[in-house]
Amino acid sequence: MTNLLHLDSSHSGDSVSRRLSSLFAETWRERHGEAGYRYRNLAADPVPLISPAYCALGRRVERHGYVSPAKVPSLVEGATEGREWALTLPLIEELLAADTVLVGGPMYNFSVSASLKAWIDRVTFPGAYADPDSGESLLRGTRVVVVTARGGAYGPGTPREGFDFQEPYLRTYFTNLGVAEEDLAFVHAEMTLASLVPDLAHLQPVAERSLAAARAAITDLVARS
Template identity: 45%
Template sequence: MLLHIDSSLRTEGSVSREVTAAFATAWREAHPDAGYRYRDLSADPLPHVDGEVLAAREGADRHELEQRLKAELEEADTIVIGAPMYNFSVPSSLKAWLDWILVPELFVDQETGVGALTEKRVVVVTARGGSYAPGTPRHGFDFQEPYLRAVFAMLGLDRDLEFVHAELTHAHVTPRLAQFRDQADASRQDAHRVVRKLAAV
């Protein structure tokens, strides 16, 4: 099953949504008999984890939403996540989802490094207004990919983890970035090429 998650606040003109949709379409064509589940964290935001939820994690009566989100992960073979960069990190809606699924029973065993989700495949599609590639002035401001890599490592989802970056997405709307429009178009096209290739596997 493919679990398809979007978190962009924008429904029109969202590059991350555009690219995850391209992945999902290609994946479903390559796996016509597999299941598919879509979750839009912007249109249907999750509540923040609160004290009541934390207290429930210490007992036997776990929160129904937590159990549902956990089941979605466990059922999926492949997970594609649209994660635009907001203020150098991830959208709060995506952070809320992560807070719901980061539960002890899904953590990897510290000795073996293996957990309930270890064999699953994850593709993260990012959209960034500027460029945060190695060697660029803002490389050190990327708290998006390093954060997600660290979180997914806790869940054993780092063994088959791919990041696909569409950068300079603001070049067509921000005058001071107009000189980078060709690079922005190339990055977007490359993201589409890469996700189609990844989806065919």
């Protein structure tokens, strides 16, 4: 079975990133069916922030080398750590089960939203994605598609190119977990505020072209899934 984990992280009621990620997900389900589809709206149903107990458990696990999630309960000390692990394990299992991870993410303050960062912090538990025998990443072969919306323009050659801490961060994060560079794709819709901010109104045609290009890129990516 082919599995898609779909994450949204926009707090906007009229979210461009959510509309675009929905396009990917709906087209994917037409091709593969509903059975392998898992959705999380990280803004509407936020992942709890990690706590000192989470960090204490993580450090204890690190001291034991590569520990599979199945063996973590034997290292849990106390009810608080037990609750932290109970919040964390389902997220790890979802990520490990996915053949494709779809991330819908707006750019907030030049980077990712707090809701997406909370998921990243909790799901990145020591040793969870390493083969306990070889140390090789269990995410090798997992495909990640990141669909973003940016109020301004941050692409190559734009004045704010150097302000983009969203794609470099997510690219570094997923490749560090073991996702291959060739299995990581980014689709950006830019100038999404052009229809709302009067000073950007003259850039509305740029925004429309960027949105159309993003939709075309998504359709192409699904076709190759």
